[in-house]
Amino acid sequence: MKIAITIGASATPQAVDKIRKANALADLLELRLDLLPDCRLEEMVRAAIRPVIATYRSARQGGAGSDNYQVRQRFLQEGLAAGAQMVDVEFDLPPRFREDFFRNPGADRTIVSAHLPEGTPSWTALKKLLLEMAATGTSIIKIVSLARAVEDNLRVLRLIPEARQKGLEIIAFCMGPLGRISRVASPLLGGYLTFAALEEGEESAPGQIPAREMRKILNLLFSPSLYGRGAGGG
Numbered sequence: 001m002k003i004a005i006t007i008g009a010s011a012t013p014q015a016v017d018k019i020r021k022a023n024a025l026a027d028l029l030e031l032r033l034d035l036l037p038d039c040r041l042e043e044m045v046r047a048a049i050r051p052v053i054a055t056y057r058s059a060r061q062g063g064a065g066s067d068n069y070q071v072r073q074r075f076l077q078e079g080l081a082a083g084a085q086m087v088d089v090e091f092d093l094p095p096r097f098r099e100d101f102f103r104n105p106g107a108d109r110t111i112v113s114a115h116l117p118e119g120t121p122s123w124t125a126l127k128k129l130l131l132e133m134a135a136t137g138t139s140i141i142k143i144v145s146l147a148r149a150v151e152d153n154l155r156v157l158r159l160i161p162e163a164r165q166k167g168l169e170i171i172a173f174c175m176g177p178l179g180r181i182s183r184v185a186s187p188l189l190g191g192y193l194t195f196a197a198l199e200e201g202e203e204s205a206p207g208q209i210p211a212r213e214m215r216k217i218l219n220l221l222f223s224p225s226l227y228g229r230g231a232g233g234g
Contacts, residue, residue: 008035034065054079
């Protein structure tokens with residue numbers, strides 16, 4: 001069960017300080033390039049002792065980025081060149097920009113992501129999106145939507161066994177207060193990873209749980225002492 005912590009800061013020293021704190025709490029670190037203006041990528045990657053995901057999240061998908069496609073592609077390429085082990089490429093990036101990462105020697109490090117900040121589509125629409133994203137050739141898919149009702153979590157979590165049956169890794173959960181339960185349930189159901197905040201007040205998306213609390217919850221729910229026993233009463 002892997003937890004990724006998102007890093008954003010206004011200057012390199014603050015980013016490095018957050019990375020050093022996150023090293024002790026996370027399994028992976030996500031450098032949000034749209035939240036790291038003028039920061040020195042090489043210095044940040046050197047400070048990380050966990051694998052790094054380079055991500056540029058556009059405003060359309062809930063981030064702060066407003067750059068054009070060419071600039072977004074360049075930022076991600078710079079992230080890989082700086083030593084990031086993985087890169088997150090938005091599915092709505094035009095194919096000619098997105099597919100450049102699959103021609104890269106590190107193509108197996110590419111996550112193709114779709115964020116739906118307006119709500120959660122029907123199961124039919126989610127399954128169609130999964131198939132379209134799988135057709136890109138990626139081995140890791142990320143589909144995240146906003147939960148407007150508790151039952152929205154069930155539709156998104158249902159993507160996990162659907163993807164794994166096709167031999168794909170998937171990150172799938174819901175954002176927002178009503179989506180918190182899926183952030184916890186996703187790794188328990190086989191999701192590739194879940195995201196948590198470095199600490200309270202450092203959330204990069206609505207509904208994120210602080211990393212210490214997330215680790216405690218996952219350890220409690222997945223404790224070996226809770227499994228392998230005979231069935232007991234209520």
